[in-house]
Amino acid sequence: MTTAFKQIRFSGLLVLWLIALMVFAVRAPAFFTLANFTSVLQFSTLLALVTLGQTLVILTGGGGIDLSVGGIVSLSGLAIASLIKDGTAAFVAGIAGVVFGGILGSINGFLITRLRLLPLIVTLGTYYAYNGLALALTGGVPISGLPSSFGLLGQDAVLAIPLHTLVLVAPIFLVMLFTLNQTPLGRWIYAVGSNEKAARLVGLPVDAIRLGAYALSGVLAALAGLVADSWLLSARPNIGDNLELLSLTATLLGGTSIFGGSGGFAGSLAAVLFFTSLQAGLQMLNVNSIWQLGLVGMFLIGSVLLDRMIRTAETK
Amino acid sequence: MNWKQWLFGRRELTLALACVAVAVFFQFLSPYFLTTDNLTTILRNSVELLLVSLGITFVLATAGIDIAVGGALGICAIFVGWSVQGDWPLAVVVLIGPAIGTGLGLVSATLVVQGKIPPIIATLGLFGVYRAAIFLLLGGSWISGLPDRLGPAVNTTIAGIPLTAIYILFFYLIGWVVIRWVPLGIAIRATGGNERAARLSGISIGGTKFFVYGFTGLLVGFAACLYVARYRNVETSTGGLIALDAIVASVLGGTSVLGGKANLLGTMFGVLLVRLLQNGFVLIGVPSLWEQVITGALLIGVLILDAWAERRSPNYTRWLATR
Amino acid sequence: MRRKNRWSACFSAGLMLFTAGIGLAQSKPKVAFVPQIVGIPYFNAMEEGGKDAAEKFGVEFVYTGPTDTNPAEQLRIVNGLIDQGVSAVSLSVLDASSIDPVMKKAKEKGVKIFTSDSDAPKSEREVYVAQARDQDLGYTIIDELAKRIGEQGTIGIVSGEATATNLNTWIGFMQERVKEKYPKITLLQPQFAGGTAQRAFQLATDLMTAHPDLKGLIAVASTTCPGVAQAIETAGKIGKVIGTGYGSPNTVRAYLKSGAFGFSVLWNPRDLGYLTVWAGKQLIDGKPFAESNTVPGLDQPAKYDAATKVLLLGPPTVFTKENVDQYKF
Numbered sequence: 025m026t027t028a029f030k031q032i033r034f035s036g037l038l039v040l041w042l043i044a045l046m047v048f049a050v051r052a053p054a055f056f057t058l059a060n061f062t063s064v065l066q067f068s069t070l071l072a073l074v075t076l077g078q079t080l081v082i083l084t085g086g087g088g089i090d091l092s093v094g095g096i097v098s099l100s101g102l103a104i105a106s107l108i109k110d111g112t113a114a115f116v117a118g119i120a121g122v123v124f125g126g127i128l129g130s131i132n133g134f135l136i137t138r139l140r141l142l143p144l145i146v147t148l149g150t151y152y153a154y155n156g157l158a159l160a161l162t163g164g165v166p167i168s169g170l171p172s173s174f175g176l177l178g179q180d181a182v183l184a185i186p187l188h189t190l191v192l193v194a195p196i197f198l199v200m201l202f203t204l205n206q207t208p209l210g211r212w213i214y215a216v217g218s219n220e221k222a223a224r225l226v227g228l229p230v231d232a233i234r235l236g237a238y239a240l241s242g243v244l245a246a247l248a249g250l251v252a253d254s255w256l257l258s259a260r261p262n263i264g265d266n267l268e269l270l271s272l273t274a275t276l277l278g279g280t281s282i283f284g285g286s287g288g289f290a291g292s293l294a295a296v297l298f299f300t301s302l303q304a305g306l307q308m309l310n311v312n313s314i315w316q317l318g319l320v321g322m323f324l325i326g327s328v329l330l331d332r333m334i335r336t337a338e339t340k
Numbered sequence: 341m342n343w344k345q346w347l348f349g350r351r352e353l354t355l356a357l358a359c360v361a362v363a364v365f366f367q368f369l370s371p372y373f374l375t376t377d378n379l380t381t382i383l384r385n386s387v388e389l390l391l392v393s394l395g396i397t398f399v400l401a402t403a404g405i406d407i408a409v410g411g412a413l414g415i416c417a418i419f420v421g422w423s424v425q426g427d428w429p430l431a432v433v434v435l436i437g438p439a440i441g442t443g444l445g446l447v448s449a450t451l452v453v454q455g456k457i458p459p460i461i462a463t464l465g466l467f468g469v470y471r472a473a474i475f476l477l478l479g480g481s482w483i484s485g486l487p488d489r490l491g492p493a494v495n496t497t498i499a500g501i502p503l504t505a506i507y508i509l510f511f512y513l514i515g516w517v518v519i520r521w522v523p524l525g526i527a528i529r530a531t532g533g534n535e536r537a538a539r540l541s542g543i544s545i546g547g548t549k550f551f552v553y554g555f556t557g558l559l560v561g562f563a564a565c566l567y568v569a570r571y572r573n574v575e576t577s578t579g580g581l582i583a584l585d586a587i588v589a590s591v592l593g594g595t596s597v598l599g600g601k602a603n604l605l606g607t608m609f610g611v612l613l614v615r616l617l618q619n620g621f622v623l624i625g626v627p628s629l630w631e632q633v634i635t636g637a638l639l640i641g642v643l644i645l646d647a648w649a650e651r652r653s654p655n656y657t658r659w660l661a662t663r
Numbered sequence: 664m665r666r667k668n669r670w671s672a673c674f675s676a677g678l679m680l681f682t683a684g685i686g687l688a689q690s691k692p693k694v695a696f697v698p699q700i701v702g703i704p705y706f707n708a709m710e711e712g713g714k715d716a717a718e719k720f721g722v723e724f725v726y727t728g729p730t731d732t733n734p735a736e737q738l739r740i741v742n743g744l745i746d747q748g749v750s751a752v753s754l755s756v757l758d759a760s761s762i763d764p765v766m767k768k769a770k771e772k773g774v775k776i777f778t779s780d781s782d783a784p785k786s787e788r789e790v791y792v793a794q795a796r797d798q799d800l801g802y803t804i805i806d807e808l809a810k811r812i813g814e815q816g817t818i819g820i821v822s823g824e825a826t827a828t829n830l831n832t833w834i835g836f837m838q839e840r841v842k843e844k845y846p847k848i849t850l851l852q853p854q855f856a857g858g859t860a861q862r863a864f865q866l867a868t869d870l871m872t873a874h875p876d877l878k879g880l881i882a883v884a885s886t887t888c889p890g891v892a893q894a895i896e897t898a899g900k901i902g903k904v905i906g907t908g909y910g911s912p913n914t915v916r917a918y919l920k921s922g923a924f925g926f927s928v929l930w931n932p933r934d935l936g937y938l939t940v941w942a943g944k945q946l947i948d949g950k951p952f953a954e955s956n957t958v959p960g961l962d963q964p965a966k967y968d969a970a971t972k973v974l975l976l977g978p979p980t981v982f983t984k985e986n987v988d989q990y991k992f
Contacts, residue, residue, distance in 0.1 A: 059746045067739045135640065139647045142598070145591050148584065149639035155630025163629065164825020164855065168760030179764055256734070262826050265733060273464060282458050306744045307727060312701065314475040314730045314973030321468025328457045368875060378872045385865045475730070481704045482888060485917035493896065567861065573889035576702040577731075577858040622869035628854045629825060641985070 050306035058184050065189045068300035072193050073248040077241030078271040080120050085217030085284025086238045091147040093245045095154025095265030096170040100125040101249030105167040105259035114174050122246045128241015133235035157259035168258035188251045202290050218285025248325025355609035366620035386615045387504045388563040395556025396586040397607045403532040411470025412444040416564035420576040423482035434623040438561035443627025445557020449550040483574040490569030519602050525595035533597020561576030692750035694943035695725035697756045701731050705885050708992045712936030720944045730832040734758035739917045741765045745774050755780035761787050764972040764978035775946040777938040781829035790972050794930040794940045801836025803979050804928045811905050811925050813890025814880030815847035819870040823884030825855040830883050856887050882908030883980050892918035919984045927982045
């Protein structure tokens, strides 16, 4: 039943995407160029990484959500950039940044699992704290002037596919997808998300799984920060802005239930690509990007309504 | 009960103490803090947030949430601004805000009740739609330099008490009466506490939810009027993420996101505490950029405090048991 | 010719003319401008000017920008425009340090890329169409304010986004000027209000409370002008605190008249937009800039500095109660 749920929302998304593509084919043929393909992938990486983390957190249920991801992206990005400016080797700085992100995420996880606090409020608090720190510590001034050798990850492309998509997004996505669908850990994640009490009774390490989810969300956010640094060759304290709401929307649009226990990474990634390509296409049609906000909002509501209608029809 | 529960058990008390502590601290560092002028300013600057937070507290009590209030505030402000510009009769100007606000609130309610869409999704979607609507309505220019027709509504004082304080007391009083004494208030808390049980005992869940979202909309609309009266400018960013600030204030005040209770006095002190800190920091010369960190730290601190004082929402323990 | 053949001949001739017509229409080069954010009067005025210039100089004007001051968004839009095949693209830079990826791409594709309104001086942009020199903007506002407060006292600054490069540059020059020329003036550290009038109001009011002898308030960023001015009015400090900022006549008119703002410093954004499109056309045509360029449609010639590749619109304009009504933007 829940898989049907997921599939319906997923295919609804695909239908929307198809419609959009058809409109673009007629009115903005430049959409279907290789250059645009590369652009779309280029611009979707940040959101993709963060959304994967968000999806994982939501899947583990218990009201799981991570509003602080934007802040983690900004803070880790700043940390990495300042390390590099101090002379640390790029590789080391990257690892340090990722660990840092993991720690930031673990703080969330700890507060939620150990102290049994509500994810929505905890991550709201860390959203303010992390974003605020990024702004306050830098005074709003970005750390710029990173060496151009560092730009390899962010700016280069192989066969029209950006390097960071190839080296980061794709493998991470595949690994996570595989883990979710084919391994016991994946089944545990679904179990924890759909019925925590039963999961505990059966002996599953619910808290450890959730803590891990938040930590991983932090790691992925830090990776996004790394990519942003490499791409722009500077670290801005507000680079992570809006990512929390967008990743939440993408996750929901991709078919994952807000209550956890159903959904998956495939839908989320599809939603991310849908967003980014919609943005690119709308821009070619010279449609103001503000329409996108409204459209996406309506899609979100529409897809859930559609679900409900199909569900009620099914149970009749 | 142990001393921890006594002292920290009533959140309003804790917050009130915190406000006093903060006030003393700032007064020590800056002699201008505890002046009538400054305190009046803080109060006046808090009006919109106080009103919106009141609504959010009600919504949270039903275990719902409303992220779209910022967008709704913007839309109401636009209409109020237009009516002031267009020289419409004062009665219209004053009523159009709350009217549109209530309407928008009812839209949220419809999606949640009839559409059975989880509130977070419905209001998240609506937020995007409202923001787009604001852009379209404003068409890229702001409403600027409005004539000061509404000024008296916010700037007068009666016997030394600012009119704005009276508005706040008025609405909070109504809210308090409803929550405590009127069957509707009990229905609200019951819906948030255990919706199934509430429904089984005959409470109209739909009606209750329509009320809270509509009431929030009304407050938002009124807040929009006050906004236009004070700042005489409506821009595309008006409203913004006030929803998050309101949620912070409510949670600080002791209202749980899980529903079942509404601590109005707590919310009031929550807003006050945040605004006191914001004001105080400017007075002592700390860069305003540190505010967000303080808000976040406060929020987390309050949550940890709760955990430490072993004071949990009875709802939460029950909720835990059902998972 | 048999009838059927005649018709098909006419038809194909018509078709050819039609496609030729489309072809000709499409052969109008496109000049694009990407502002820092859409939906604020300042950039709307630039758009107006750009459209006028496009009509006059026979190009197609494309105007599109991010809905909030997000540099990644801006990059994406510029990127998309390059993909779309515009001949020239200009932008009001949000983050100077992150502009390089698109610079590279533009050069590769032969698209002329340049900046307007806000610069990335270390990049390879073709030209920077400047409203006035950043230094002049910073200095003028301090000089005018100092004149009015008697060259001594405390002045507060309320800025918009902490991360906006151009705003911070102007603040930097303000601080420089005070240090050099006005030792008796204390310039407070800037406070950042984000984009809302409410926050600007709150910060301005708090500053006045914290410093009761405050003599001046500078609203950097057009978005903070209304809030700051309103704060001065509501606090009843008209005359005691002189407000000023980079605000357009329409936004500050009421406050100039009431006295909350002593003056405002700006330039004509419409002219700036106009000049931007003209510059784009020049770049496309491969015409170099002379030291002094007379641009049809603009009152003053635009000066060009070859060393820094800056095309200057003119000196900043100071708007006061007396002259504000002459301007309609």
